[in-house]
Structure formats: structure tokens, C-alpha cells
Amino acid sequence: MQQDQARPAPQETTYREAVRAAIRDAMQRDERVFLMGEDVGRYGGCYAVSKGLLAEFGPKRIRDTPLSESGFTGAGIGAAMAGMRPIVEVMTVNFSLLALDQILNNAASIRSMSGNQFGVPLVIRMATGAGRQLAAQHSHSLEGWYAHIPGIKVLAPATLEDARGMLWTALEDPDPVLIFENIMLYNMSGPLAADAGPVDIDKAAIRRAGRDISLITYGGSLFKTLEAATQLAAEGVEAEVVDLRSLRPLDDETIVASVRKTRRAVVIDEGWRSGSLAAEICMRLVEQAFFDLDAPLARVCSEEVPIPYPSHLEQAAIPQATKIVAAAKRVLGREG
Amino acid sequence: MSATIDKPRLSRTHALDLLRHMLRIRRFEEKCAELYTQEKIRGFLHLYDGEEAVAVGVIPVLEAHDRIVATYREHGHALVRGITMKAALAEMYGKQEGCSGGRGGSMHLFDRATNFCGGNAVVGGGLPLAIGLALADHMRKEKIVTACFFGDGAVAEGEFHESLNLAALWGLPVLFICENNLYAMGTALAVAQSETDLHAKAACYRLASEAVDGMDVIAVEAAARRAAQAVRETGKPYFLECRTYRFRAHSMFDAQLYRDKAEVEAWREKDPISRFRNWVAAAHMVHPDEIARIESEIAGEIAEAVAFAEAGTWEPVETLTRFTYAPKTV
Numbered sequence: 007m008q009q010d011q012a013r014p015a016p017q018e019t020t021y022r023e024a025v026r027a028a029i030r031d032a033m034q035r036d037e038r039v040f041l042m043g044e045d046v047g048r049y050g051g052c053y054a055v056s057k058g059l060l061a062e063f064g065p066k067r068i069r070d071t072p073l074s075e076s077g078f079t080g081a082g083i084g085a086a087m088a089g090m091r092p093i094v095e096v097m098t099v100n101f102s103l104l105a106l107d108q109i110l111n112n113a114a115s116i117r118s119m120s121g122n123q124f125g126v127p128l129v130i131r132m133a134t135g136a137g138r139q140l141a142a143q144h145s146h147s148l149e150g151w152y153a154h155i156p157g158i159k160v161l162a163p164a165t166l167e168d169a170r171g172m173l174w175t176a177l178e179d180p181d182p183v184l185i186f187e188n189i190m191l192y193n194m195s196g197p198l199a200a201d202a203g204p205v206d207i208d209k210a211a212i213r214r215a216g217r218d219i220s221l222i223t224y225g226g227s228l229f230k231t232l233e234a235a236t237q238l239a240a241e242g243v244e245a246e247v248v249d250l251r252s253l254r255p256l257d258d259e260t261i262v263a264s265v266r267k268t269r270r271a272v273v274i275d276e277g278w279r280s281g282s283l284a285a286e287i288c289m290r291l292v293e294q295a296f297f298d299l300d301a302p303l304a305r306v307c308s309e310e311v312p313i314p315y316p317s318h319l320e321q322a323a324i325p326q327a328t329k330i331v332a333a334a335k336r337v338l339g340r341e342g
Numbered sequence: 343m344s345a346t347i348d349k350p351r352l353s354r355t356h357a358l359d360l361l362r363h364m365l366r367i368r369r370f371e372e373k374c375a376e377l378y379t380q381e382k383i384r385g386f387l388h389l390y391d392g393e394e395a396v397a398v399g400v401i402p403v404l405e406a407h408d409r410i411v412a413t414y415r416e417h418g419h420a421l422v423r424g425i426t427m428k429a430a431l432a433e434m435y436g437k438q439e440g441c442s443g444g445r446g447g448s449m450h451l452f453d454r455a456t457n458f459c460g461g462n463a464v465v466g467g468g469l470p471l472a473i474g475l476a477l478a479d480h481m482r483k484e485k486i487v488t489a490c491f492f493g494d495g496a497v498a499e500g501e502f503h504e505s506l507n508l509a510a511l512w513g514l515p516v517l518f519i520c521e522n523n524l525y526a527m528g529t530a531l532a533v534a535q536s537e538t539d540l541h542a543k544a545a546c547y548r549l550a551s552e553a554v555d556g557m558d559v560i561a562v563e564a565a566a567r568r569a570a571q572a573v574r575e576t577g578k579p580y581f582l583e584c585r586t587y588r589f590r591a592h593s594m595f596d597a598q599l600y601r602d603k604a605e606v607e608a609w610r611e612k613d614p615i616s617r618f619r620n621w622v623a624a625a626h627m628v629h630p631d632e633i634a635r636i637e638s639e640i641a642g643e644i645a646e647a648v649a650f651a652e653a654g655t656w657e658p659v660e661t662l663t664r665f666t667y668a669p670k671t672v
Binding site: 074081083087108111116124157 | 409440441442443444445446450452453454459460462464467469470471472473474475476477478479481500501504505507508511663664665666667668669
């Protein structure tokens with residue numbers, strides 16, 4: 007293991023710092039890259055992701071915008087069409103609805119609609135998810151909606167390595183890529199290799215191997231799911247945890263291989279249950295692994311309610327380890 | 343004609359060019375309407391009949407490296423910019439020889455070679471794109487103008503206001519061309535806007551702006567030349583409102599219940615083509631034989647375009663999903 011010894015020691019890093027390092031790295035690698043969004047410069051980013059970057063790169067490349075989601079998202083699309091590599095930051099997924107016309111009708115459509123004459127190599131980052139008592143207009147998980155749209159790619163980095171590594175790969179992609187950062191992950195801290203760099207953006211990852219049941223999730227629900235797997239292990243159940251990483255395209259191969267092995271699955275998704283990404287994954291399992299299943303599929307999703315303000319109701323509305331454990335036990339026939 | 347003062351030396355050749363451009367659009371679209379009734383062209387078809395002086399006045403003053411963002415009523419812009427009649431008509435047929443490979447149709451003519459960045463069919467949706475195209479040029483310090491066409495309907499959209507503000511705030515080289523034909527589909531300007539003097543709206547974003555008679559090709563051209571030059575020299579945006587009128591229905595599905603026939607007839611008196619043709623004839627700049635020759639050349643070009651589109655091929659269903667994403671590079 008000499009090679010490992012030669013590597014610099016891992017640094018204690020937060021998810022927020024990992025995203026910032028990814029932006030800084032991209033800005034240094036390619037002068038076509040610039041960051042644009044509300045309060046990304048002087049304020050340092052709504053979630054402090056871009057703090058310090060204005061001083062380092064200046065106001066042309068760390069570009070504060072007015073509150074014009076459609077305007078500056080469209081500007082990112084136009085700039086990408088003209089050969090730049092913009093990173094557009096939208097404060098939260100709820101606000102991205104103001105830019106949905108640009109994302110769907112332009113970014114996702116222009117390559118096909120123009121017969122491949124124009125492409126949109128753009129990255130749009132946004133915060134998603136509940137847990138900070140921000141109530142119904144700042145807390146939703148709409149990444150599943152975006153995953154419905156052909157023409158864009160949708161990523162959900164859940165680990166420090168992915169927060170650090172997905173951005174550059176996304177910027178190298180010739181098509182628009184949306185990156186969803188769950189707000190509960192920004193303060194997550196852990197060791198990150200000092201030389202951590204770009205990672206693939208098209209494969210799901212097995213975060214915990216197991217043989218009894220597949221727990222399939224992404225983003226902010228990953229750590230709740232890993233916690234559930236730990237609790238299940240204490241009861242003798244070896245759960246396999248699949249982190250989707252990419253919500254569009256979905257890595258069917260990894261998902262189906264896991265379920266073929268475990269023969270049971272629970273999908274955990276912070277989106278609302280009806281018409282959810284979880285529903286899509288379950289259906290793909292039905293299509294591709296029906297005869298490998300030993301039990302009905304199950305889902306743990308958000309309750310069908312606008313996310314409420316009080317903490318106890320907010321927490322009751324979104325997936326939790328206890329709900330995941332309960333769902334897994336039902337699928338395993340180990341109830342009460 | 344009003345604006346010969348701004349361009350005192352209108353040459354005979356130039357006058358003929360302007361007339362040819364306008365007639366090409368008018369005759370081409372007359373054919374399109376006919377082909378639509380024959381169901382050769384399907385979907386929506388929005389004709390530019392009456393508004394030709396705008397595209398013909400503006401687009402030739404742009405340079406080859408300049409960019410154009412257009413609307414769903416963009417056949418005229420495409421033709422003036424240099425998309426061939428063949429490629430435009432094949433696109434409207436949905437044939438793969440079309441300028442967008444047949445994928446876009448009438449509302450989505452694209453052409454990379456002439457920096458024609460598309461007919462955009464969401465009203466107002468093209469303005470933010472124009473901001474981004476110009477932002478890229480601005481950041482690279484390139485003296486390129488992005489000409490963004492949109493109608494009076496777009497002025498009511500939030501994207502209009504966001505885009506004007508961004509262009510002025512960041513000093514971006516965008517030439518905004520408002521084609522004010524007085525109707526957003528069937529909604530009259532006065533029904534939709536508290537301030538119907540649209541170019542005045544630009545002032546609150548500190549944009550240089552002016553309004554021009556959009557039925558007068560010389561006036562439009564003179565204004566567009568001034569405007570484009572200002573954008574190129576200052577790198578800052580400019581707003582040009584061209585007051586025009588659509589003679590025909592909004593699209594082929596429109597029964598035109600919202601306006602009087604008398605109003606349409608009154609505007610037809612201001613037809614930019616007959617007005618200009620009469621004027622050049624009165625000035626003895628153009629011989630009637632020359633106009634007949636132009637008409638004949640255009641008729642020939644249209645016949646060739648129809649034959650080309652008819653002979654065009656359908657994209658095989660096997661390639662249905664290609665170009666949703668970039669083709670994989672090997």
C-alpha cells in the first residue's frame with residue numbers, strides 16, 4: 007500500500023466546503039466557467055457555499071444576480087449555447103419553478119429541437135429538501151419532477167466525495183445537468199482525501215453491502231437509510247444500501263442487480279409519494295426483476311402535505327430511519 | 343417614405359434588395375398558407391404578412407458573426423438571414439433536410455451557420471437566452487451584437503422585464519427588437535397593457551430606446567443601423583420598437599373575432615411592400631420590368647423549394663430519440 011502512504015492525509019471537510027472546493031477547482035481549470043445566482047458573491051451564498059469565491063475570482067466570474075430566476079437561468083442557457091460553461095445557482099428548488107420555462111422549454115429541448123445544431127452545456131445547482139423548519143415554500147424535494155424531463159441529467163450528491171467530484175464531470179457534459187444539494191447535508195463533516203477529484207455521474211453506488219433486502223435511496227435520505235441499515239443489522243438483517251447518485255438517467259443495472267441478489271426492496275425518496283421517483287424505480291423493478299422478487303416492493307416517501315413549519319410535523323412528513331426500518335420489516339415479514 | 347433623410351443615398355441596387363427581400367417573404371408565405379390548406383404543412387403556422395419591413399430593415403444591417411433570437415413567427419427572419427427557402431420549407435414539411443433536421447417545424451427554425459438561434463415558441467422565452475448569448479460575448483470581449491426579436495405580447499411577461507434589467511445592469515450588447523403588431527394573439531395591446539407606448543418601458547431600465555414606423559422599411563433600416571452601431575460601439579443594449587401590423591390571422595386556426603375588418607383594411611393601406619414599391623416606382627428608381635423579373639425569380643425559387651421539400655425524406659423512426667442528448671463521442 008505504498009501508493010496510499012504517498013497520498014496526502016484526508017482532511018476533515020464539510021459538504022459545503024466540498025462543493026466550494028469543486029467550484030473553485032472548476033473555475034481554475036477552465037476560464038469559461040463562471041458562477042451566477044442570487045447572493046452568490048457579496049453574501050457568500052444563501053447556504054454559504056460560495057463564501058470567499060468573490061474575493062478570489064472577482065465579480066465577473068462570481069456574478070450576483072437580481073431576483074430573476076427565469077432571467078438568469080435563461081442567461082446561463084444562452085451563455086452555454088455561446089460556448090461558456092456557466093454554473094447557475096438557484097437558492098432552492100422551490101424557486102426554480104420560476105425558471106422552469108427556461109429549464110424545460112429551452113435547456114432540455116434546444117438540442118433536439120435544433121436538430122443537434124445547438125447544445126446547452128450548463129450546470130444548475132440548487133438546494134432541496136426539508137429539515138430546517140423553513141415551511142412550505144422552501145422545503146420541498148422536487149428533483150423527481152426534474153428527473154421526468156428528457157434532455158437534462160439530474161444528480162443528487164449525497165457524500166463528500168460526490169459533492170466534491172460531480173461538478174467538474176457535469177461541466178464537461180455537453181448537456182444540461184442539474185445538481186440537487188440537500189440542505190441537511192451542508193453541515194455534514196467527515197474526512198475527504200486531499201486529492202479528491204472528479205467522479206463519474208452515471209452509476210449508482212452500493213454504500214453498504216447486504217444480502218437480505220435492498221434499500222434504494224439518494225441525497226438527504228442516504229444517511230437515514232444507512233442508520234436504518236445499522237438498526238436492522240442489530241436485528242440480524244443485512245440490508246444493502248443503494249445510493250442512486252444520478253436520478254436521470256437511472257442506473258438500472260446496479261439497481262436491478264442489487265434486487266436480484268436480495269430479492270426484496272424498499273425505495274426511500276423525500277419526494278411526495280404519488281407520481282414519485284420511488285414509483286418509477288418500483289415500476290422498473292417490476293418490469294425488469296418481477297420474477298426475482300420474494301415480496302411486494304415498498305416505499306418510504308414524504309407524506310402528501312405541504313411541508314409544515316413545526317419541527318415535529320416537518321419530521322413526521324419526511325422519511326425517517328424508523329419508518330425505513332418498519333417498511334423493511336414489513337417486506338421481510340418480520341413485523342411485530 | 344419618411345426616412346430618406348437618415349439615409350440620403352439610397353442606391354437603386356439597395357432599393358431593389360429591400361424590395362426583393364420583402365417580396366420573397368410575402369410570396370413564400372403565400373405559398374406556405376396554400377401548402378397548409380393542402381396539409382403539407384401541419385401544426386401551427388404563423389405568418390408574417392404585413393410585418394416584413396421589420397426583418398428586412400433590421401437583419402441586413404447585422405454582421406455575419408452577430409446572433410439572432412427570433413419568435414415562432416420567424417420565417418421572414420430566417421429567409422433574410424440566409425436560411426434557404428429549401429431548408430426552411432423542408433423544415434415546415436418536417437423533412438430531415440430541413441434547417442432543424444425536421445425536428446422543429448415552422449416555429450423552430452434554427453441555423454448554426456448563420457447564428458440563427460431559433461424560433462422560440464414560448465412568448466418571452468427567447469429574451470433570457472439573448473441575455474446569455476450576449477453575456478458570453480461580453481465576457482470574452484467580443485464585439486458581437488445579439489438581435490432579439492419579440493412581439494408586444496412578450497412585454498407583459500416577467501422574462502421581458504428581467505431581461506431588460508439584466509441587459510442594462512450588466513451592459514450587454516443586445517439589440518431588442520419589439521415587433522409591436524398591436525395584438526398578442528387576440529388580445530389587443532390596450533386590453534393588456536397599462537402603458538401602450540412600449541418603447542417608453544425601456545426607459546425605466548435606462549435603455550436607449552426609440553419607436554419607428556414598422557411599415558416603412560427605410561425607416562426601420564435607418565433606425566436599426568443606428569441601433570446596431572450603438573450596441574456595437576458601446577457594448578450596451580438598445581431597444582427598438584417597430585410599430586407594425588399583422589394582416590392575416592394569428593395562426594391558421596384564428597377566426598379573428600377580436601378585430602374589425604375595417605381596421606385590417608386600413609392597415610393594408612400601409613402595406614410595407616406596396617408602399618415601398620410605389621415609392622421606388624414614383625422615384626423612377628426601379629423599372630416595372632425589374633420588379634416583374636424579381637417576382638419571376640422568386641416564383642422559381644419557391645417552385646424549387648416546394649420540389650425540394652416534396653422530395654425530402656422522413657427521419658426514420660429508429661432515430662426517434664437521438665439528439666435528446668449529445669451523441670456519444672467515440
